[in-house]
Amino acid sequence: MKTDKNTAEYLVKLLEEHGVEYVFGYPGEQIIPIYEALRKSRIKHVLTRHEQAAVHAADSYARCSGKCGVCLATAGPGAMNLTMGVATAFKDNVPLLVLTGDVSTDVKGLDTFQDLPLNDVFKPITIKSYHARSPEKLENSINEAFMHFDDGVSGPFHINIPKNVQNKPMNISHKVIHTKKIKSPNESDIIDMIKRIEESEKPLIIAGYGIIYADAIKELEEFMKKTEIPLTTTWTARGIITEKDEQNLGLTGTRGTKKANYASEHADLILALGTRLSERTTSHINTENIIQVNTNLEHNKAKTFHNNNIKEFLQEINKKEIKTNIHKWTNRINLQQEKPRKIQEQTTKLHPETVIKNILQHVHKNITLTIDAGTIPTYFTIDSTVEKYGQILFSGGLGPMGYAIPSAIGATYTRSEDVIIAVTGDGALQMTIEELAVINTYKLPIIVIIINNNMLGIIKQWQDMENLPKYQVTLENPDFIKIANAYNIEADNITSIEELNEKLAKAIEEKKPHLFNIEVADVPIPLP
Incomplete structure (x- = not known):
C-alpha cells in the first residue's frame, strides 16, 4: 500500500520517530527532496559551511549526548567531503547516521555527472554502507542502523539514497526487517567473570566510551562500589567517572597518569569494558588475563x-x-605519586603550556573544551582534571586537523548550559576556518582560542628529532582578528597571562562568540 508521502518525507518521519532533533549538513542537487522534507519537519537543520564540518559537528553531538549524530550531504563532491569526518568517527566508534544523496538509479554506473561508487568509498570507514535502491530498502536500512545503535553498537552507518528513490511514493505494506544482533549475556560468562575477579589479587577496570553510548554510567558506578576495583579510562572516556574520585586513577597508556600506568603494568586481571583496547591504551599492560566486553566484534x-x-x-x-x-x-x-612538572624553557613569547594551564583554571562543570590535533592535546592531557564525560573532546584515533571548531558547534546543541571553548592551532584553524560563519549565524556561545606559533609545531619537532632541516612548516598567517571581525565575532590579540585571564573570564560570563589569538613560543612538547 502506498502512502501520501514520498520516500524523502517518510525518511524524515522515521528520523523523527527515532528521536532525531538535529541534522548537520550541506545541501546539493541530489539531496533536494530530503531537504524539502526537512523544511516541513520539526527536526532542526544546522547549515555548516563544509561537509567535513557537518560530520565533526554530528560527531561531537553524539559524544556529548550519547545519542546518534546525523549528517547529510549530496552526491559526488559533497559525499567525498564527508569522508574525513566519517573516518574520524569510525576510528573513535562514534554512533553516526551518514546520509548521502546519489544520482538516479537509471544512470548509476554510466559515468554521469557526480556519479562515483560511494558505497565502495564508505565501506571501509563505516560499520555498514547501504545503497537504498528502493523505498523499501531505505526503510529497512534505517531500521537496521537504529537497531544496532539500540544494541550498543557504536560507529558510523552510511545510507546512500538515489534522487529518484527519494521522490518515489513509500510502500508501507512491505515486510519490515527486525533483527537483534547482539545477544544477551550468558549466565556462564557472568559466573566465570566473578570467579576470576574473586581469584584476582590485583584487578583493574579499563573503561572506554562505549559506557556512554550504552548509557551504563550508573551500572559502572554500582559495579565499582560493589567490588572496590580501581578504574582507569581510555583518552576519550576521561570523566565518565569524575577524575576527582579516588577510585578513578585517570588515563591509562600513552600519556597516562603514574597511578594508572602502574596499575596497568602490575594488574593480574584487566576488565576492559566498552573499549576497543587500542595500542595506546594497552601500552603498559603486561598480563594476558583480560576480559573484554564490547559490542563491536572487530575490536x-x-x-x-x-x-x-x-x-x-x-x-x-x-x-x-x-x-x-x-x-x-x-x-x-x-x-x-606524580612528580611535579616544571616548565623549563625560558621564552620571549608566552609558553604554550603556561597558556593552556591558565585556560584550564577557568574550566568548571559548565565548560566543554574541544581541541585540535598537534601539540595542543599533549598539554591538555598532562595538565587537566576531567569532571564529566566529553568535557574535553578530541579526535583521538585519527587526529585530523580542523576538528575543534566544528566539534564545538555540535556540542552547543546538546550542552545548552555550557560555554564551549575550542582550542586550536594556527595551522589547524585554517582547515575549517569557514565555520566561524556558523558560530556567527546561530550566535553560538563558542570561544575560539588560537595557540599561535606561526608553525606546524609537531611536524617541525619530528624533523628536529630526525635531524632534518626545517621544511614546509613555517606559516605566514593572516590577521585572525580581522577575519573574526569579518564574521562579526569579537576578537582580541592576547600578549600576557593577566590579559588572558581577565578577558577569558569576561567572555565566559558573557556567553557569546569570541576569538582570542595568542602568540606563543615555538617549543617542543614533552615526549611520552
Whole structure:
C-alpha cells in the first residue's frame, strides 16, 4: 500500500520517530527532496559551511549526548567531503547516521555527472554502507542502523539514497526487517567473570566510551562500589567517572597518569569494558588475563571476549554477590605519586603550556573544551582534571586537523548550559576556518582560542628529532582578528597571562562568540 508521502518525507518521519532533533549538513542537487522534507519537519537543520564540518559537528553531538549524530550531504563532491569526518568517527566508534544523496538509479554506473561508487568509498570507514535502491530498502536500512545503535553498537552507518528513490511514493505494506544482533549475556560468562575477579589479587577496570553510548554510567558506578576495583579510562572516556574520585586513577597508556600506568603494568586481571583496547591504551599492560566486553566484534582483542551490550552485562553481574580483598593492591597504587612538572624553557613569547594551564583554571562543570590535533592535546592531557564525560573532546584515533571548531558547534546543541571553548592551532584553524560563519549565524556561545606559533609545531619537532632541516612548516598567517571581525565575532590579540585571564573570564560570563589569538613560543612538547 502506498502512502501520501514520498520516500524523502517518510525518511524524515522515521528520523523523527527515532528521536532525531538535529541534522548537520550541506545541501546539493541530489539531496533536494530530503531537504524539502526537512523544511516541513520539526527536526532542526544546522547549515555548516563544509561537509567535513557537518560530520565533526554530528560527531561531537553524539559524544556529548550519547545519542546518534546525523549528517547529510549530496552526491559526488559533497559525499567525498564527508569522508574525513566519517573516518574520524569510525576510528573513535562514534554512533553516526551518514546520509548521502546519489544520482538516479537509471544512470548509476554510466559515468554521469557526480556519479562515483560511494558505497565502495564508505565501506571501509563505516560499520555498514547501504545503497537504498528502493523505498523499501531505505526503510529497512534505517531500521537496521537504529537497531544496532539500540544494541550498543557504536560507529558510523552510511545510507546512500538515489534522487529518484527519494521522490518515489513509500510502500508501507512491505515486510519490515527486525533483527537483534547482539545477544544477551550468558549466565556462564557472568559466573566465570566473578570467579576470576574473586581469584584476582590485583584487578583493574579499563573503561572506554562505549559506557556512554550504552548509557551504563550508573551500572559502572554500582559495579565499582560493589567490588572496590580501581578504574582507569581510555583518552576519550576521561570523566565518565569524575577524575576527582579516588577510585578513578585517570588515563591509562600513552600519556597516562603514574597511578594508572602502574596499575596497568602490575594488574593480574584487566576488565576492559566498552573499549576497543587500542595500542595506546594497552601500552603498559603486561598480563594476558583480560576480559573484554564490547559490542563491536572487530575490536575483539582479548582471549576472553564477550560480544554483549555493556549495560546489560553490568546489570547482570551487579545482581550477584562478589567478594574481593584488594586493599593491599589499592594501597600500593596510592603510593604512586606524580612528580611535579616544571616548565623549563625560558621564552620571549608566552609558553604554550603556561597558556593552556591558565585556560584550564577557568574550566568548571559548565565548560566543554574541544581541541585540535598537534601539540595542543599533549598539554591538555598532562595538565587537566576531567569532571564529566566529553568535557574535553578530541579526535583521538585519527587526529585530523580542523576538528575543534566544528566539534564545538555540535556540542552547543546538546550542552545548552555550557560555554564551549575550542582550542586550536594556527595551522589547524585554517582547515575549517569557514565555520566561524556558523558560530556567527546561530550566535553560538563558542570561544575560539588560537595557540599561535606561526608553525606546524609537531611536524617541525619530528624533523628536529630526525635531524632534518626545517621544511614546509613555517606559516605566514593572516590577521585572525580581522577575519573574526569579518564574521562579526569579537576578537582580541592576547600578549600576557593577566590579559588572558581577565578577558577569558569576561567572555565566559558573557556567553557569546569570541576569538582570542595568542602568540606563543615555538617549543617542543614533552615526549611520552
